[in-house]
Amino acid sequence: MHFVVCAKQIPDPETPPSAFKIDATTNEVIPAQGFQPVLSQFDGIAAEAALRIKEAAGDDTKITVLSMGAESAQAAIKQVLAMGADEGVLLQDDAFEGGDSHTTAQVLAAAIKNLGDVDAVFCGRQAADWDMGQVGLLLAEALEWPVAILAKDVQIADGTMTTTRVLADGFETVTQSLPAVVTVSNEFGEPRYPKLQQIMQAAKKTVTTQTHDDLSINPGSVGAAGARLKLERLFIPESDTQVELIEGDTPEEQAQALVAKLQADKVL
Amino acid sequence: MARNILVVGELEEGALSSTTAELVGQASRLADGGQVSVTLLGSGAGGAASAAFEAGADRAFTSDDGGYDDYNSDPWVGAVENAVGQASPDAIFVAQSVVGRDMGPRIAARQGSAVAMDCINVEDDGGELKATRPCYGGNAQATYSFATSPAVATIRAKAFDPIEPRAGASGETVDLGAPADSRTTITGRELAESEGLQIQDAAIVVSGGRGLGGPEGFETVEALAEAFGTNRAAVGASRAACDLGWYPVSQQVGLTGKVVTPDLYVAIAISGASQHMAGCSGSKMIIAVNRDPDANIFATSKYGIVGDYKAVVPALIEAVKAAG
Known part of the structure; x- marks a missing residue:
């Protein structure tokens, strides 16, 4: 089988709010000093899901990592290669920049069609920067494949994908015929940490770079030119709350003072 | 400018969901003389239509076909596409729910348009619809306009108030027929164990985080929720606590868990990471107990106690009980 893992490099989501800054003139996040961009955590979990299926099958299943982004996104690809994926493709082109979820999905879909023999695509439930959670679905629509979102378990065998997905009040198990797309949620579990030896092996694995020419994409249909959603403003919401710390000589005094406040505010 | 708006409705135990009423309400505010339509699929849809008109x-x-009762992507998308074809909406509103997370992008793709997910506001700005949503784990918010039509938005529960019910209001009903075939077969459903009050419905949510130091810390958190009253208080947990296996994922509050909007949110030993705040920042009031006076949670709390929860929470339990 041939699996694709979609991987996105993002600003480190562990950047503390105090170091998180926005350039209001460009509507872009200013990279925080001391925080390197990382593989979006959910994409690491998606890679883990693909690897476990490959390992359980014990066959010659191939896993290709796709990432659309700048040259620096090589690091995200290398990380998934170190986890155990086989090949990487960086989709890098000025024409891809400034796009939205729709244009990202179009580029990824073109790359997947270009690979030709893909059985399943694994995406994270959302990228931990924009938190939209829609590229996996749009990709499935572009490929005209079924999609299961928010997976906490995925199995693939005999041409069928069996997914247990997270609902508001529980879980449901669904089956779909391959080829199919799945988006994997944090409930799946932690991704593996590559060992040093695997990181060194990953350095030798092939990563090709593809542009709109390689994918026969009209540059006017992707990136900023093809975006359907226009970012008007990116801003840090202002908090109008000023915390009142409740003082007291003992926890009992503090607790009673707090409850008195809550009663005065008619919350209790 | 008049605009037609279609709301993808949802039913809860056969009745109009509260979020659908909120979305229909906001649609009627933004329609400006245009028509507000709603899709209702599954057992009880006919009765829920009256509630939607009100x-x-x-x-x-x-x-009313029971084949729609368990959400399945393809037949639902097909039925909504059918409604879109008849209603020609300028905008489509969907709840940010298990249904909406799946439907929003698919409907947008099929209409050749775009969706803004998880919106907390959709408003008219000089005749143009603008959608605002949290991003970067809640560190930032983004406002979008749409280059294509219809503008699709999935909208968070309680982002809008419903309108005052229009008693006795009626409207036109159009039948969408039986569900189409699906590429997806649902082979099983399992409800997570959760007794009593659901966390999204609770007036008070008491949550614990990594600072509890272990699963046994949740006994104290639960005892505080109990002191508030099991009929109105429920227990939540941060992602860190759930990832460590200290509390069930079904109670996780945050961007990737439940979004709660109680009257009172009590954060015990929670640092207040942005992704957690994204799940509770809509609370009417947040109060926090944390050992670290610089913890981010205090930045959005109205009241705080700096101290060890092991000392503070038992005292709080007694004080709440004494207050009756």
Whole structure:
């Protein structure tokens, strides 16, 4: 089988709010000093899901990592290669920049069609920067494949994908015929940490770079030119709350003072 | 400018969901003389249509077919596409729910348009719809306009108030027929164990985080929720605590868990990471107990106690009980 893992490099989501800054003139996040961009955590979990299926099958299943982004996104690809994926493709082109979820999905879909023999695509439930959670679905629509979102378990065998997905009040198990797309949620579990030896092996694995020419994409249909959603403003919401710390000589005094406040505010 | 708006409705135990009423209400505020339509699929849809008319809808596209009861992507998308074809909406509103997370992008793709997910506001800005949503784990918010039509938005529960019910209002009902075939077969459903009050419905949510130091810390958190009253208080947990296996994922509050909007949110030993705040920042009031006076949670709390929860929370339990 041939699996694709979609991987996105993002600003480190562990950047503390105090170091998180926005350039209001460009509507872009200013990279925080001391925080390197990382593989979006959910994409690491998606890679883990693909690897476990490959390992359980014990066959010659191939896993290709796709990432659309700048040259620096090589690091995200290398990380998934170190986890155990086989090949990487960086989709890098000025024409891809400034796009939205729709244009990202179009580029990824073109790359997947270009690979030709893909059985399943694994995406994270959302990228931990924009938190939209829609590229996996749009990709499935572009490929005209079924999609299961928010997976906490995925199995693939005999041409069928069996997914247990997270609902508001529980879980449901669904089956779909391959080829199919799945988006994997944090409930799946932690991704593996590559060992040093695997990181060194990953350095030798092939990563090709593809542009709109390689994918026969009209540059006017992707990136900023093809975006359907226009970012008007990116801003840090202002908090109008000023915390009142409740003082007291003992926890009992503090607790009673707090409850008195809550009663005065008619919350209790 | 008049605009037609279609709301993808949802039923809860056969009745109009509260979020659908909120979405229909906001649609009626933004329609400006245009028509507000709603789709209602599954057992009880016919009765829910009356509630939708009272909530602000002019037209209901319904099917009472029980085949729609368990959400399945393809037949739902097909039915909504059918309604879109008849209603020609300028905008489509969907709840940010298990249904909406799946439907929003698919409907947008099929209409050749775009969706803004998880919106907390959709408003008219000089005749143009603008959608605002949290991003970067809640560190930032983004406002979008749409280059294509219809503008699709999935909208968070309680982002809008419903309108005052229009008693006795009626409207046109259009039948959407039986569900189409699906590429997806649902082979099983399992409800997570959760007794009593659901966390999204609770007036008070008491949550614990990594600072509890272990699963046994949740016994104290639960005892505080109990002191507030099991009929109105529920227990939540941060992602860190759930990832460590200290508390069930079904109670996780945050961007990737439940979004709660109680009257009072009590954060015990929670640092207040942005992704957690994204799940509770809509609370009417947040109070926090944390050992670290610089913890981010205090930045959004109205009241705080700096101290060890092991000392503070038992005292709080006694004080709440004494207050009756």
